[in-house]
Amino acid sequence: MAAFIGFFVLWEALTVVFSVPIYTLPAPTDILAVMIEKRSLLLEHSWVTFSESAIGLGLSIVLSIPLGILIVYSSWIERTVYPFLVASQAIPKVALAPIFVVWFGFGLLPKVLIAFFIAFFPIVVNTVVGLSRTPPEMIHLMRSLGASPIQILLRVRLMSAAPYIFAGIKIAAAFAVVGAIVGEFIAASSGLGYLQLVANNNFEIPLLFGTLVVLSVMGIAFFYLVSLVEFLILPRPLRHSRDNAGGSTL
Amino acid sequence: MSSHASDRRGVSINLSDLHMTFERKGSRVEALSGISLDIDAGRFCSVLGPSGCGKSTLLMLVAGLYRPTAGTVLVDGAPLTDCYHDCGIVFQIDVLLPWLSVLDNVLLPAQVKRLPMPQATARARELIDQVGLTGFETHFPDELSGGMRQRAALCRALLHEPSVLLMDEPFGALDALTRERMQLDLTQLGSTDQRTVLFITHDIEEAVFLADEVVVMSQRPAKILQRFTIDFPQPRAPEIRREPDFHRIVDDIRALFRESGIL
Numbered sequence: 001m002a003a004f005i006g007f008f009v010l011w012e013a014l015t016v017v018f019s020v021p022i023y024t025l026p027a028p029t030d031i032l033a034v035m036i037e038k039r040s041l042l043l044e045h046s047w048v049t050f051s052e053s054a055i056g057l058g059l060s061i062v063l064s065i066p067l068g069i070l071i072v073y074s075s076w077i078e079r080t081v082y083p084f085l086v087a088s089q090a091i092p093k094v095a096l097a098p099i100f101v102v103w104f105g106f107g108l109l110p111k112v113l114i115a116f117f118i119a120f121f122p123i124v125v126n127t128v129v130g131l132s133r134t135p136p137e138m139i140h141l142m143r144s145l146g147a148s149p150i151q152i153l154l155r156v157r158l159m160s161a162a163p164y165i166f167a168g169i170k171i172a173a174a175f176a177v178v179g180a181i182v183g184e185f186i187a188a189s190s191g192l193g194y195l196q197l198v199a200n201n202n203f204e205i206p207l208l209f210g211t212l213v214v215l216s217v218m219g220i221a222f223f224y225l226v227s228l229v230e231f232l233i234l235p236r237p238l239r240h241s242r243d244n245a246g247g248s249t250l
Numbered sequence: 251m252s253s254h255a256s257d258r259r260g261v262s263i264n265l266s267d268l269h270m271t272f273e274r275k276g277s278r279v280e281a282l283s284g285i286s287l288d289i290d291a292g293r294f295c296s297v298l299g300p301s302g303c304g305k306s307t308l309l310m311l312v313a314g315l316y317r318p319t320a321g322t323v324l325v326d327g328a329p330l331t332d333c334y335h336d337c338g339i340v341f342q343i344d345v346l347l348p349w350l351s352v353l354d355n356v357l358l359p360a361q362v363k364r365l366p367m368p369q370a371t372a373r374a375r376e377l378i379d380q381v382g383l384t385g386f387e388t389h390f391p392d393e394l395s396g397g398m399r400q401r402a403a404l405c406r407a408l409l410h411e412p413s414v415l416l417m418d419e420p421f422g423a424l425d426a427l428t429r430e431r432m433q434l435d436l437t438q439l440g441s442t443d444q445r446t447v448l449f450i451t452h453d454i455e456e457a458v459f460l461a462d463e464v465v466v467m468s469q470r471p472a473k474i475l476q477r478f479t480i481d482f483p484q485p486r487a488p489e490i491r492r493e494p495d496f497h498r499i500v501d502d503i504r505a506l507f508r509e510s511g512i513l
Binding site: 143144145146234 | 350
């Protein structure tokens with residue numbers, strides 16, 4: 001926290017001492033001032049970006065976990081679908097944005113789809129890794145008690161995979177915001193990505209930085225929201241697992 | 251649940267000419283080579299052998315978790331076609347579910363088998379009390395010592411009053427003092443001729459102290475070298491470790507291991 005404050009004080013001081021022009025690097029106080037002045041504008045566009053990334057993330061959670069389960073349980077799906085998923089990650093996903101705009105127009109849908117497309121992979125991978133890491137003795141124990149495959153999945157495998165799945169969702173949450181912004185860069189009439197383009201074109205550099213601040217806050221908020229849900233639904237021994245196995249690149 | 255425990259006498263286990271060969275990517279490992287063994291209902295049988303000899307494989311076959319390459323497993327006179335569900339298993343590692351409290355772990359068999367919970371909970375508390383874990387019911391496994399965790403695992407294996415108890419080197423990972431304490435707990439809790447016990451170990455004294463019968467196995471591929479009957483009454487008292495007969499059997503087994511080049 002102290003490091004953060006020191007960073008902003010130093011930034012403020014440097015802009016004053018070297019009289020850096022506001023269109024090169026605005027001082028933190030300039031940025032704050034414009035954020036307060038244009039708060040309703042920022043809020044309006046934030047809401048658009050927030051909905052796009054939240055829907056994209058929600059969609060990726062709802063589809064990725066069952067897909068991960070299918071990949072682990074069906075060797076046929078593992079052999080046919082999984083290679084496609086991995087190969088799809090070789091495509092620079094950001095470069096797909098213009099195509100999505102061509103296919104799905106200028107509204108909410110293409111942004112949601114780009115957010116989804118970027119976010120789903122870490123969740124699938126972490127679900128697969130988490131489910132495969134279940135100690136075989138646990139499965140032997142459950143089978144010997146007469147547990148059905150569904151009982152083994154729900155009572156043991158999903159539970160032991162939960163820390164991995166949450167780690168995947170945390171990565172996905174950050175990715176979803178990036179996806180929504182990229183979509184807005186390509187073609188949009190609202191959203192923080194659109195607002196950045198407008199500010200850039202009008203040389204409103206403090207607003208450009210202000211938008212960046214809002215975006216960062218949104219990414220952090222997503223991360224902590226997922227952490228909060230994890231805290232609320234997972235028993236203590238499963239929380240805060242640091243061994244996050246998946247990972248992906250943009 | 252405990253009401254019908256008293257009229258239980260365990261079930262018989264008959265293994266005839268069991269062979270087990272594992273194949274992994276071209277390499278074949280023969281674990282068991284013609285094991286025939288009859289364990290009468292209610293007997294405590296220790297299988298003693300060097301590490302890696304295939305003793306654990308034998309336990310998995312009796313549990314029905316593995317299918318033998320050849321030979322048959324009869325439990326209670328019937329050939330096994332699937333897992334044998336009327337059994338409790340204790341593995342070398344405790345295999346407690348880390349996200350469940352001690353009580354919930356002990357209650358797992360009741361949850362899976364959908365047994366009436368009030369009776370199961372009462373029985374679980376009784377077992378937890380008998381192994382000295384009272385006060386730790388709401389603790390998570392990672393808050394317990396290795397010995398305490400293995401005690402909880404033992405309670406879980408006994409909760410549903412199984413007619414067969416299978417134990418795979420359950421005390422192998424514990425320190426010497428805890429191990430001796432657990433052996434006493436087990437003889438008081440588990441045996442008393444209510445159930446048939448198959449106890450895998452590589453510790454000669456442990457096998458002789460606990461079991462009615464000790465089956466000594468060779469190195470892999472495992473065959474049965476010899477079978478010893480131990481006549482001390484159950485439950486075993488700690489004093490039998492000082493009896494001359496106890497030492498005679500231990501020495502005989504040690505001699506057998508020397509003869510076959512294991513020791």
